[in-house]
Amino acid sequence: MSATEERVSGNGHVGRRMRRKEDPRLITGRATYVDDMNLLGQLWCAFVRSPEAHAKIVSIDKSGAEARDDVFAVYTGDDLDLASGLPMAWVPPGVEVQTPEHWPLARGEVKHVGDPVAMVVGEDRYAVIDAAEEVLVEYDPLPAVTDPHAALEDGAPLVHESLGTNKIHEWSLGGGDLDAGFAEADVTIERTVVNHRTHGGAIEPRAVLAEDRAGDLTVWSSTQVPHFLRLFLALILNVSEERIRVVAPEVGGGFGSKLQIYGEEVLCAWAARKLARPVKWVETRSESMMAQHHGRDQVATVRIGAKRDGTVTAFHTKIVADMGAYLMLLTPVIPSLGAFVMNGCYKFPAVQTDIVGVFTNKMATDAIRGAGRPEATHMIETCMDQLAAELGLDPLEVRRRNFIPAGEFPYTTALGIVYDSGNYQGTLDKLLEHLDVDAFRREQEELRAKGIHRGIGFSTYTEICGLAPSRVVGPAGVGLQTGLWESAMVRVHITGAVTVYTGTSPHGQGLETSFAQIVADRLGVDPEQVEVLHGDTSTGPQGLGTYGSRSLSVGGEAIARATEKVAAKARAIVAHSLEAAPEDIEVQDGKFIVKGSPDKGMTLAEVAGAAYIPGDQLPPDLEPGLEETAFYDPENFVFPFGAHAAIVDVDVETGKVKVVRYLAVDDCGPAINPMLIDGQLHGGIVHAIGQVLYEQVVYDDTGQLVTGTFVDYALPTAAEVPSFELDRTETPSPTNSLGVKGIGEAGTIGASAAVVNATVDALRPLGVTELQMPLSPMRVWQQIQEAQA
Amino acid sequence: MSATVPVRLEVNGRAHQVDVEPRLLLVHLLRDRLGLTGTHVGCDTSNCGACTVHLDGDAVKSCTVLAAQADGCSVTTIEGMADGATLHPLQEAFWKDHGLQCGYCTPGMIMAAADLLARNPDPTEEEVRHGLEGNLCRCTGYHNIVRAVLDAAEGVRTGRIETPAPTAAGREAGEELAEEGLGA
Numbered sequence: 001m002s003a004t005e006e007r008v009s010g011n012g013h014v015g016r017r018m019r020r021k022e023d024p025r026l027i028t029g030r031a032t033y034v035d036d037m038n039l040l041g042q043l044w045c046a047f048v049r050s051p052e053a054h055a056k057i058v059s060i061d062k063s064g065a066e067a068r069d070d071v072f073a074v075y076t077g078d079d080l081d082l083a084s085g086l087p088m089a090w091v092p093p094g095v096e097v098q099t100p101e102h103w104p105l106a107r108g109e110v111k112h113v114g115d116p117v118a119m120v121v122g123e124d125r126y127a128v129i130d131a132a133e134e135v136l137v138e139y140d141p142l143p144a145v146t147d148p149h150a151a152l153e154d155g156a157p158l159v160h161e162s163l164g165t166n167k168i169h170e171w172s173l174g175g176g177d178l179d180a181g182f183a184e185a186d187v188t189i190e191r192t193v194v195n196h197r198t199h200g201g202a203i204e205p206r207a208v209l210a211e212d213r214a215g216d217l218t219v220w221s222s223t224q225v226p227h228f229l230r231l232f233l234a235l236i237l238n239v240s241e242e243r244i245r246v247v248a249p250e251v252g253g254g255f256g257s258k259l260q261i262y263g264e265e266v267l268c269a270w271a272a273r274k275l276a277r278p279v280k281w282v283e284t285r286s287e288s289m290m291a292q293h294h295g296r297d298q299v300a301t302v303r304i305g306a307k308r309d310g311t312v313t314a315f316h317t318k319i320v321a322d323m324g325a326y327l328m329l330l331t332p333v334i335p336s337l338g339a340f341v342m343n344g345c346y347k348f349p350a351v352q353t354d355i356v357g358v359f360t361n362k363m364a365t366d367a368i369r370g371a372g373r374p375e376a377t378h379m380i381e382t383c384m385d386q387l388a389a390e391l392g393l394d395p396l397e398v399r400r401r402n403f404i405p406a407g408e409f410p411y412t413t414a415l416g417i418v419y420d421s422g423n424y425q426g427t428l429d430k431l432l433e434h435l436d437v438d439a440f441r442r443e444q445e446e447l448r449a450k451g452i453h454r455g456i457g458f459s460t461y462t463e464i465c466g467l468a469p470s471r472v473v474g475p476a477g478v479g480l481q482t483g484l485w486e487s488a489m490v491r492v493h494i495t496g497a498v499t500v501y502t503g504t505s506p507h508g509q510g511l512e513t514s515f516a517q518i519v520a521d522r523l524g525v526d527p528e529q530v531e532v533l534h535g536d537t538s539t540g541p542q543g544l545g546t547y548g549s550r551s552l553s554v555g556g557e558a559i560a561r562a563t564e565k566v567a568a569k570a571r572a573i574v575a576h577s578l579e580a581a582p583e584d585i586e587v588q589d590g591k592f593i594v595k596g597s598p599d600k601g602m603t604l605a606e607v608a609g610a611a612y613i614p615g616d617q618l619p620p621d622l623e624p625g626l627e628e629t630a631f632y633d634p635e636n637f638v639f640p641f642g643a644h645a646a647i648v649d650v651d652v653e654t655g656k657v658k659v660v661r662y663l664a665v666d667d668c669g670p671a672i673n674p675m676l677i678d679g680q681l682h683g684g685i686v687h688a689i690g691q692v693l694y695e696q697v698v699y700d701d702t703g704q705l706v707t708g709t710f711v712d713y714a715l716p717t718a719a720e721v722p723s724f725e726l727d728r729t730e731t732p733s734p735t736n737s738l739g740v741k742g743i744g745e746a747g748t749i750g751a752s753a754a755v756v757n758a759t760v761d762a763l764r765p766l767g768v769t770e771l772q773m774p775l776s777p778m779r780v781w782q783q784i785q786e787a788q789a
Numbered sequence: 790m791s792a793t794v795p796v797r798l799e800v801n802g803r804a805h806q807v808d809v810e811p812r813l814l815l816v817h818l819l820r821d822r823l824g825l826t827g828t829h830v831g832c833d834t835s836n837c838g839a840c841t842v843h844l845d846g847d848a849v850k851s852c853t854v855l856a857a858q859a860d861g862c863s864v865t866t867i868e869g870m871a872d873g874a875t876l877h878p879l880q881e882a883f884w885k886d887h888g889l890q891c892g893y894c895t896p897g898m899i900m901a902a903a904d905l906l907a908r909n910p911d912p913t914e915e916e917v918r919h920g921l922e923g924n925l926c927r928c929t930g931y932h933n934i935v936r937a938v939l940d941a942a943e944g945v946r947t948g949r950i951e952t953p954a955p956t957a958a959g960r961e962a963g964e965e966l967a968e969e970g971l972g973a
């Protein structure tokens with residue numbers, strides 16, 4: 001049976017644009033984010049952070065701060081009695097990864113601006129910040145290194161003297177015969193592709209509140225991974241895991257920046273235990289810019305071999321990844337995630353990615369929306385345009401000639417990755433139904449005559465998500481020291497109300513709604529009576545959190561499976577009560593009915609009554625109660641895909657680029673709630689537009705952070721972006737019974753190349769053939785001047 | 790700790806008298822002292838607009854106003870926008886149009902949009918986009934926020950509500966919430 005046939009829609013909620021169950025609390029100001037909570041006896045803390053990029057700590061004088069009446073304690077690295085430092089979870093078999101110690105408070109040396117040096121705990125939000133300024137730290141500055149290529153040179157200052165090198169690791173993934181591919185090529189092009197450093201930009205800064213009552217530790221944190229946080233708190237604080245409860249209440253956006261085990265989380269918990277008082281910390285935006293992990297920061301050299309007709313014969317990428325000063329939870333593995341889809345949506349017969357990780361005196365990088373795949377897609381999709389230009393071919397034609405045909409799925413790429421399903425030609429064709437390229441070209445000519453430089457650019461992407469099959473990414477595979485399954489528990493109450501516990505930890509995705517839709521259809525109830533609980537380690541089974549576009553395809557499938565178990569028991573009860581065969585019972589219009597006789601049936605409330613108040617209706621071989629748990633470990637990843645087109649205007653006098661129109665046709669399988677898919681795409685695309693045009697984390701040569709606030713780090717506003725024209729195709733994934741793929745990162749992954757390609761297209765008549773992000777007015781203007789010179 | 794100053798102000802229709810540090814920001818008075826946590830903080834440079842409230846009817850960034858400056862003023866927060874169980878048209882439109890995801894920017898967006906509609910009840914898309922320039926959202930890409938504001942404006946024009954500012958009953962509802970919040 002195909003995935004489509006297995007879709008259950010007996011109640012009609014799956015596929016509906018249902019408005020969100022989470023919204024009433026959010027639009028009335030009654031939601032509870034961490035900073036909305038205060039506990040009796042609560043203390044506040046603030047951190048003293050390094051103003052130096054690299055320095056020895058000569059001395060720390062806490063006396064001024066300690067002397068204050070409103071200060072309870074001042075801690076430095078030497079005061080901490082932790083069982084271990086902060087975690088890094090990747091041990092790739094056969095690859096050596098230089099992993100330095102990483103303590104929540106620096107010991108002996110600071111390695112980047114913002115590295116925490118001391119923690120001040122006191123009575124009030126403002127007072128601890130004053131007190132932190134009274135902690136006097138004497139630094140002996142050391143030479144800093146901020147350029148990853150310079151860091152690899154002999155004699156470069158070492159970020160970690162004890163490691164003897166700034167090179168973190170080398171990691172490669174390849175398949176097919178690369179040499180033969182290049183030998184066979186009629187043309188070979190080589191391009192440098194820079195993917196600059198960015199910030200996650202969640203509008204809610206991080207916040208932590210920790211309380212220890214008689215050895216039971218509760219930590220509320222603005223995190224995407226409450227279960228991981230509990231595990232690592234247990235290990236680092238040496239507290240038995242069952243004595244720890246971690247809650248991610250309302251979380252104001254993550255985008256990967258809260259997929260982390262941060263020192264501040266550990267320290268609040270540690271201090272709460274030490275002081276036997278609740279301890280709270282709320283990050284300021286300036287702290288967030290310097291001390292939330294950053295993303296991207298890769299320089300790639302891409303070499304493509306191709307036939308004259310545009311058929312690619314070899315694709316080789318060398319990536320130098322600037323990973324900053326420490327390895328955090330997933331820092332070194334991020335570029336590898338991109339390597340898995342370096343085939344793009346193409347039949348490249350030989351592909352290789354070689355990655356070098358490098359330490360610099362900057363904040364660590366880690367997962368930010370897309371995590372490795374936006375970088376890979378940007379390389380592939382800008383270079384496909386470069387190849388087309390080199391060959392004098394239409395960039396869409398070059399793509400078409402290399403597409404994996406729709407009939408060849410599941411398709412095993414040169415890298416041995418099995419793409420589950422796809423129809424790349426289909427999304428592109430549909431995109432072109434909405435966009436008349438010939439008409440655009442005529443308009444472009446006319447506008448040029450008037451001095452308006454308009455360009456069009458495309459990107460056809462696929463990405464790898466639904467993290468992840470444990471067998472592939474776990475210790476025996478890629479080397480992550482975890483499984484990546486997901487759990488679900490579905491509990492029907494006596495009244496027929498339903499509570500669903502998911503191990504995912506949504507923070508804006510709308511899963512309370514989409515998950516309720518899935519459950520409602522299978523149990524014949526209204527989604528309004530299905531409550532989805534998440535983000536609390538004391539409810540429901542062990543879970544793994546929300547990231548990697550995994551929540552629906554892994555977490556949702558776990559829910560579908562747990563619900564199916566409940567439904568099976570319900571069918572048995574109904575069949576027994578109505579004297580029918582269980583296989584003849586189905587859900588229709590809010591009831592379990594006997595097929596063909598819709599008047600004979602039971603509501604879920606009636607079934608629950610029979611299950612909880614055992615009488616004649618409960619078959620003698622069944623246990624009472626109506627709840628089930630499922631753990632689901634996917635067999636494969638899922639591979640959403642799409643075709644995007646950006647139209648931009650460039651002001652050649654100022655270099656300013658504006659996206660005037662954006663169209664996208666994406667495919668993430670059958671929609672559970674199309675409204676949520678569109679929302680994810682809008683946000684994802686703007687995240688990419690932000691990176692291409694406005695956002696960049698900048699450090700100067702001495703390692704000072706230049707973009708320390710939202711004044712210097714420019715997130716796009718409503719005025720800078722257009723409305724979007726979206727459409728979809730639905731190609732089910734055979735990986736899960738829902739047929740679904742992830743969509744949280746796809747927009748970000750697909751969009752950046754389209755915008756860059758459009759800008760190059762606009763400026764080609766001026767001689768500009770290539771552009772690197774960020775397309776700041778200054779850079780674009782300079783490129784125009786250079787091309788004209 | 791520095792000496793405190795007395796501040797009298799009305800929040801969502803309810804009168805308050807509080808003694809505050811002179812440097813206390815209005816947003817922290819609302820959140821930490823009055824328990825009105827719907828108003829958020831997203832930055833320290835007056836860029837994000839998560840803290841937007843109405844001060845004597847005008848949208849202000851409450852992270853940029855001292856509590857002491859609000860002495861004698863009337864403040865409306867997101868908690869004061871609904872009319873009992875009836876949502877404000879902007880709240881309704883944000884819900885219907887999926888104008889929010891994580892919801893962190895949302896109260897500020899709604900307060901800024903209410904101010905925009907009060908000044909310009911019939912804005913174009915361009916005007917809405919420029920009108921909301923002071924409010925950052927990382928989740929929605931603004932598309933549905935803009936639609937929600939245009940939809941709410943449509944409702945205003947067709948007479949669904951008389952004014953984009955809170956109704957009298959909305960003030961009352963806010964008053965109740967403020968009272969509950971006091972215990973927090």
Ligand code: FES
Pocket residue numbers: 829830831832833834835836837838839840841850851852853
């Ligand atoms: S918190 Fe007020 S503008 Fe950001």
Ligand code: FES
Pocket residue numbers: 203252253508888889890891892893894895925926927928929
């Ligand atoms: S909804 Fe998350 S920041 Fe706007």
